[in-house]
Amino acid sequence: MDLYVNQSRTTPSLKESIYSGAIFLETQLQSAKQLCEFAQQSIAHVLGAETDPRSIHTLMPVKEFISTVARLKGHFTNSDEVKEAIRAFVVELGENPADYLFDVPRMRVVPHYDYLHAGVSYAYKPHRDTWYGSVQCQLNTWMPVHGVTPDQTMMINPAYFSTPVMNSSADWRLGDWIDNQRWQATANVTEETRVHPVPLEEVSATQELRIAPSAGEMMIFSGAHLHGTVPNRSGQTRFSVDFRLMHLEDLKAGRGAINVDSGCADPEAGFKDYFHADNFESFQGIPA
Secondary structure (H helix, E strand, O other), rough: EEEEEEHHHHOOOOOHHHHOOOOOEEEEOOHHHHHHHHHHHHHHHOOOOOOHHHHHHHOHHHHHHHHHHHHHHHHHOOOOOHHHHHHHHHOOOOOOOOHHHEEEEEEEEEEOOOOOOOOOHOOOOOHHHHHHHOOOEEEEEEEOOOOOOOOOOEOOOOOOOOOOOOHHHHHHOOOOOHHHHHHHHHOOOOOOOOOOOOOOOOOOOOOEEEOOOOOOOOOEEEEOOOOOEOOOOOOOOOEEEEEEEEHHHHHHHHHOOOOOOOOOOOHHHHHEEEEEEEOOEEEOOOOO
């Protein structure tokens, strides 16, 4: 599987390369740095400027941590600044924002594993976003808010890009997740009781790719890649930001990465979370 560093803006067919499994690491995008700086400002706003955010799990009981993180996520995700940063990101890649849809960025807060790994800090098992109802043309981004090490990052397992994994996605519905389960994150403390699509066979970790970027450096990859959360036993809380893009015409035409094993049948349920990248209008779905 190909890994490109600082080459997305010079790749003639960026999205097609990603659909084929290529992974891009961008370390110099001003829009990513802008998004990272706003994430850091949001953290300071909620936690206080004097607090070391990476030690937050040592400063409060778990239930207070959960309510604090929920407040932080809401402040960040619902701000106009994040939409402006994504539009700038699309432009900086040399693409036309009118051609793209995006979902608002999420801030992930992953403390030491034994402190909390459910609910607002769920440690995702190996999965493809397409198991969660995402479409095959989804482009993923991931960026740490502070520099990370390989034992704090996320993993991608490129060996499975074209190799199927037995999984439970055929029995999972995105609409039910949005309506009944996603909002229960703060109630999951000692264990994750919400239902996720998961592997039903052992996944080999021998070819896991663990990229450890510095703050504001961004990975771009296909939502069809098998990826997940590395159990964080570093003693520090990890903050990261991710969002997703879809090319509108590819969505309409059904183009994208190959589907080797995804069975979720209602991806249109997630379209309500998407916006047009040029004017931020809510996406109303593909016309019948």
